[in-house]
Amino acid sequence: MAREFQRGHKAKISDLTAGTDLYVGVQIAAPGLSFDISCFGLDADEQLSDDRYFIFFNQPKSPEESIQLLGAQAGDTESFRVTLDRIPAAIQKLSFTATIDGAGQMSQVGPGYIRIVAGGEEVVRYAFTGSEFTTERAVMLGDFYLKDVWRFAAVGQGFDGGLDALLKNFGGEVAEEEPAAPQPPAGGQVPGFAPPAQSAPAPAPPPAFGAPAAPQAPHIPQAPQAPQPAPVFGAPPGPPAPAPAPPPMHGAPTIAAPMTPPGGTVPPPPAPAPYGQPSQQPQFGQIPGQTGQVPGQIPGQVPPAPQVPSPYGPPAPAPYGQPPGPPLGVQPGMPQGVPQGVPPGGAGLQAALQPYKELPTGQRWTPQNGQLMRVDLGMGGTPVLARQGSMVMYQGKVDFSYKGAGFAGRIVGNATGQEMQLMRCTGRGQVFLAEEGAHLHPVELQGDGICVSAESVLAFDESLQYEVRRIEGHGIPGGALFTMLFQGTGTVVVKTHGTPVVLPVTPTTFADCNAVVAWSAASQVIISSQVRLRRNAYPGHSGETVNLQFRGAPGNFIVVQPYEV
Numbered sequence: 356m357a358r359e360f361q362r363g364h365k366a367k368i369s370d371l372t373a374g375t376d377l378y379v380g381v382q383i384a385a386p387g388l389s390f391d392i393s394c395f396g397l398d399a400d401e402q403l404s405d406d407r408y409f410i411f412f413n414q415p416k417s418p419e420e421s422i423q424l425l426g427a428q429a430g431d432t433e434s435f436r437v438t439l440d441r442i443p444a445a446i447q448k449l450s451f452t453a454t455i456d457g458a459g460q461m462s463q464v465g466p467g468y469i470r471i472v473a474g475g476e477e478v479v480r481y482a483f484t485g486s487e488f489t490t491e492r493a494v495m496l497g498d499f500y501l502k503d504v505w506r507f508a509a510v511g512q513g514f515d516g517g518l519d520a521l522l523k524n525f526g527g528e529v530a531e532e533e534p535a536a537p538q539p540p541a542g543g544q545v546p547g548f549a550p551p552a553q554s555a556p557a558p559a560p561p562p563a564f565g566a567p568a569a570p571q572a573p574h575i576p577q578a579p580q581a582p583q584p585a586p587v588f589g590a591p592p593g594p595p596a597p598a599p600a601p602p603p604m605h606g607a608p609t610i611a612a613p614m615t616p617p618g619g620t621v622p623p624p625p626a627p628a629p630y631g632q633p634s635q636q637p638q639f640g641q642i643p644g645q646t647g648q649v650p651g652q653i654p655g656q657v658p659p660a661p662q663v664p665s666p667y668g669p670p671a672p673a674p675y676g677q678p679p680g681p682p683l684g685v686q687p688g689m690p691q692g693v694p695q696g697v698p699p700g701g702a703g704l705q706a707a708l709q710p711y712k713e714l715p716t717g718q719r720w721t722p723q724n725g726q727l728m729r730v731d732l733g734m735g736g737t738p739v740l741a742r743q744g745s746m747v748m749y750q751g752k753v754d755f756s757y758k759g760a761g762f763a764g765r766i767v768g769n770a771t772g773q774e775m776q777l778m779r780c781t782g783r784g785q786v787f788l789a790e791e792g793a794h795l796h797p798v799e800l801q802g803d804g805i806c807v808s809a810e811s812v813l814a815f816d817e818s819l820q821y822e823v824r825r826i827e828g829h830g831i832p833g834g835a836l837f838t839m840l841f842q843g844t845g846t847v848v849v850k851t852h853g854t855p856v857v858l859p860v861t862p863t864t865f866a867d868c869n870a871v872v873a874w875s876a877a878s879q880v881i882i883s884s885q886v887r888l889r890r891n892a893y894p895g896h897s898g899e900t901v902n903l904q905f906r907g908a909p910g911n912f913i914v915v916q917p918y919e920v
Contacts, residue, residue, distance in 0.1 A: 357470070360481040360509040361810075363836075365869070368439065368505045372473035375439040375505075380431035381453060381496060383467040385485070388459045391518050392433035394422055395525050397448040402526035408446055409527060410435070411518075422449065431470075439505050448500040450510075450525070454493040454518040461488035461513055469496040471507065481509035488513045493521050720797045720846050723787070728795045728848055730814070733783040737845070741788055741814035743776045751784020779817070788814055793850035804842035804876035807849055811872045816845030826880055826903070836868050836903075840876060849873060852918030860911040865902045873914040878907040 358371065368375075381392050396408025396417065403409055408417050415424035421441035425434040437449065451469060455461070464485040471479045481497055488494065491513030498508045514521055714723055719734040730739055732753060746755070756779035780786050789795070790813055798805060800819065815821070820843045826836040841847050851872055858864070860878055874880070881904050905913050 357477040358479045360479055362481070362483070362487075362509055362511040363810075364481070365506055365508040366479070368499075368507055371471065371478045371507065374473040376473075377437045377439065378425075378472040379435040379437055379451065380429065380470050380472065381433045381451065381467070382431050382469075383453050383464055384432060385459065385464040388463060389456045390432065391454045391456050393452050393454070393518065394424075394435055395450040395452065395527075396422060396442075396446045397450060397525060398445055399447045401448060403522070404526065405445070406527055409522070419443070432467075437499065439499070448498055450498050451496045452493060452514075452521055453496060454514075454521060456518075459492065461485060461491040461494055464488075469509075479507065481511065483511050487511060491515055492517045720799075720848070722795060722797065725794050726789055726792050728788045728797065728814070729785055730780075730788065731785050732780060735816070735818075738779050738781040738817045739786070739814055740777045740779055740817055741786075742790060742812070743778045745788045745790045745813060746778070746780075747787040747789050749784055749786040751782065753780060753782040753784040753786055755780055788848070790850060794853060794855075796849045796851065796855070797846050798849055798873075799846045800841060801844055802842075804840060805847070805873055806838045806840050806876055806878070807847060807873040808871060809837040809839055811849050811851065812839055813848040813850045815841060815847035819843045819845040819847065826882070842876070849914075851914075851916040853916055855914050855916045857912050857914050859909070860905045860907045860913060862906065864905045864913065866905065866913060866915055868903055870915045870918065871903060871913060872916050874905060875907065875911040875913075878905050878911045878913065880905055 358366070360366075368377075383390050383392070391411060393409065393411040395403055396405070396410070398404045407414070408422065410417060410422050410424050412424070416422065419441055421438045421443075423436040425436055428434055435451070442449075462485045466482065466484050468480050468482040470477055470481070483494075483496075493514035493516060495510045495512045495514060497510055500506055500508060514524070516524070713729070714721055719731050721729045721731070723729050727747065732739065733751075793813075795813060806824065809823070819841045821839050821841045824838045824840055826838065849872060855872055860875070882902075905911070
């Protein structure tokens with residue numbers, strides 16, 4: 356099942372798929388407009404230091420073919436093939452962009468997306484609409500970036516200039532002699548190319564279709580795991596590539612000890628003796644530390660169990676070859692007929708499920724465990740607003756209002772630009788909420804206020820007053836960080852990755868925008884300018900995007916989570 360990303364979301368590629376030969380599809384359209392969709396291969400300074408890694412309609416592949424332009428297919432306006440394990444070490448980032456060819460604005464585009472497909476199955480999709488932009492003529496859709504491992508980020512950031520301005524922004528140069536390139540077809544060398552040169556750039560992709568297809572044949576020997584058909588690397592029309600057969604679990608031969616020691620047994624050395632020799636290794640039923648051969652024992656015969664006083668009574672004599680005492684696998688002292696691993700409270704299904712029973716506490720909000728929250732709608736009488744899809748189960752008569760969660764839900768979704776859709780839960784019953792195993796924390800407000808990142812809000816009482824705040828910054832993914840200010844009396848459920856930490860606000864408190872969860876309403880948040888020095892202060896690429904500085908009087912706090920993509 357594909358993961359739906361929102362603007363600013365990031366994830367490791369290995370968390371999305373185990374494959375490294377990926378299909379990237381872009382869908383973007385607007386009435387009367389045509390688009391140039393490109394990929395910029397950038398270095399550690401996010402500059403196009405090698406123009407051979409600017410992949411567009413006139414240069415459909417990189418030198419080693421780790422990035423290829425495939426053309427329109429499977430409903431995508433443009434598609435790429437990206438083989439991550441073949442990208443040179445100098446390329447640290449792949450930026451996928453879309454620019455308008457000619458007049459127009461990005462606010463005119465309809466619903467579009469950028470998606471990643473692995474083995475024919477879509478694993479992630481970031482959707483966008485023209486309402487997220489204004490007068491921009493280009494948009495940076497998504498990035499593959501290297502931070503220890505390859506990761507993907509949904510960017511969705513507009514850019515005022517067109518393709519030439521975007522190229523200059525990445526440190527590239529626009530060749531002035533490029534407009535004269537259509538002249539060779541006019542000379543008669545290839546007459547068939549003349550019509551595309553005079554028409555709109557829409558017919559330009561045909562050369563791109565042929566270019567990626569030709570190197571696929573020699574590419575097969577270099578990657579034997581990919582079949583020969585075009586969709587092998589993950590194009591949606593084809594079937595998924597067959598997974599390699601797992602290694603046999605029982606490939607190693609089973610080693611069994613011989614029943615009798617080999618002839619000519621040599622007295623064992625101080626080290627542990629090999630299998631089959633009567634050594635210091637105690638046999639089943641033998642007292643640890645007792646060595647030597649029992650008088651009267653035939654060489655090679657299993658020694659009889661010593662008669663050791665036992666609090667459980669004398670052991671019954673056992674026939675030859677059967678170990679004395681309790682059956683094999685049952686520890687002494689455990690009553691027979693009771694399987695091992697049974698909870699101390701007793702045997703049976705009820706005893707096994709006892710630790711996981713519902714916790715009835717008589718409160719409106721009750722954490723059932725660290726990742727599951729129960730809300731009793733009958734207590735308090737006010738509805739609850741929760742993220743759509745967060746309901747795990749419910750009991751009683753409960754009504755869920757979907758379709759944008761009414762006017763309040765549309766305010767949050769449209770204002771944040773993060774497609775945060777809410778559902779309204781009403782009635783008399785209990786609703787259980789969770790989301791992707793995140794840790795849940797109910798925060799009860801008694802007339803005070805708290806700011807929570809929009810990404811970290813799971814549910815809240817409708818009795819709370821809330822508004823959306825926007826923190827703008829150049830380095831923030833998507834151009835801004837959206838938070839929700841809650842005030843009044845009620846409970847808001849905050850979700851985190853891992854156990855959060857609450858820290859006091861000091862004059863030198865900084866936090867990464869991906870790690871911060873919440874902060875006191877009286878705190879002042881500003882964008883830190885120190886992040887601009889990161890590329891010069893440290894060798895290589897730190898991967899940090901932007902820092903937030905918090906200021907406030909004593910008593911203010913911030914909440915951070917031990918998580919950062």
